[in-house]
Amino acid sequence: MSRLILTFTDSGAGGLKAARLADCVVGVEQRFVCGKLPPSSELDALFSPRAASHRAGAHWLDNLTGRLLEDARRQGLGLIEFCELFDAVDLWVDPDPNSQLQLIWLLDYLRPHASVTSRLAMLQTDHIIGEQQPAELAAWQLRLAPVRGHHLEVAGAAWAAWGASTPEAWFNLLTRDPGALPQLRSSVVALLEELPSRGSGLGATEMRMLELLSAGHVHPYDLFPGHEKLSPRRTFSYWETGALLDGLAHCPVPAISGFDDGPFDLDMHEDPERHQRYKRSRLALTGLGRAIVAGAGDFSQYNPIHRWWGGTELTTERLWCWDAEGRTLVAP
Known part of the structure; x- marks a missing residue:
């Protein structure tokens, strides 16, 4: 056969x-x-x-x-x-x-x-x-x-x-029996957690990066998730994670400072000297980054948001958020 x-x-x-x-x-x-x-x-x-x-x-x-x-x-x-x-x-x-x-x-x-x-x-x-x-x-x-x-x-x-234009139908999957696809429910939750969080304005992967940096892990690749890494989240790929980290540093009011090279793109990777400078960078939280980790700052209040989450276009004016404590959606 x-x-x-x-x-x-x-x-x-x-x-x-x-x-x-x-x-x-x-x-x-x-x-x-x-x-x-x-x-x-x-x-x-x-x-x-x-x-x-x-x-x-x-x-x-x-x-x-x-x-x-x-x-x-x-x-x-x-x-x-x-x-x-x-x-x-x-x-x-x-x-x-x-x-x-x-x-x-x-x-x-x-x-x-x-x-x-x-x-x-x-x-x-x-x-x-x-x-x-x-x-x-x-x-x-x-x-x-x-x-x-x-x-x-x-x-x-x-x-x-x-693919829907709001996260509501995806959120409603939590009330549906996913028995036919047993791994789907955990992915539904993981992706909801990557919506901007109510309070910090950051998704779970971004927030974990700031937490690790606050704990003294100061090099860029220390903050990447993966196998045997300090962040076990597997939502985003290597390139997507690098872009998220760039977004925390290269914005009107950064949450992270200290990059010696970048952005995180193919050109930087193909230049050994630039890539080494990037890897050796010693990062630090900015004032906004420290406030976010302390639960007193919101990234989205200082920086414009425009990205896609499935079929939902997230913007500063139309920002769906995730309330992790209540496990609920917060409409714009």
Whole structure:
């Protein structure tokens, strides 16, 4: 029986390829936790069939390697058509919020195609797939469970909620039984916590950075979350986290000072001297930063806010907030 594994991180795809559990492993990686969501038309075009002469970088098969994938690229197959080549299609899903968002998007995308959904099985893990040994991943394969109609229904409602113009529908998912997708609830909460907090005006990842700096962790990478780091939050990627840290320092009234280089972009990373200066920077809280950590300052009162949270455009004038103590939304 031919088997395809779809997963949502490059590290997870690498680990699953090493474990040799399927004829083909594909990492389908989109970033949905940060920035403006791509319109459905753009996603449809990315994963639809495409002529062999398509523009490079505009199709899901671009930059993927392997004999089956290269054959599919020559044929211009869409994701649906590629899945139909296999007898079984397994979804291996990490617990982090972006993987959960990719899961609900993919299930919603596949929902009209019974030729694919009838072949789907899913494994939702408590641990990061890319951090496991091949033998352990082989043992996990026994936990695969078929995808049923209720999985597709919950995923469709959740994806619509994430794309809504206010956070209310996403917040209301907390009252819905997520049993079909057990890791979804923790991601709903984690993403709500990244709304500006009532009181500080910062999301949970930003607030943790200030707390760590206040505790004496003064170098930029001390403040990054990740495996065996002082901040265990996994909501944002490496690049997204660097941009958040930049935002705390490069604004009208900064909360952090002391960067010797920046901004946190590809140009800085490709210059070894600049990157070293950045890493050696000794950061400090400003007066506003100290006030925020003490519970007496609000970042949004001094600095303009304009960013996207799912389908919600957050601005200074239209600022949805999260009340962590009451676990409630605060409308503008």
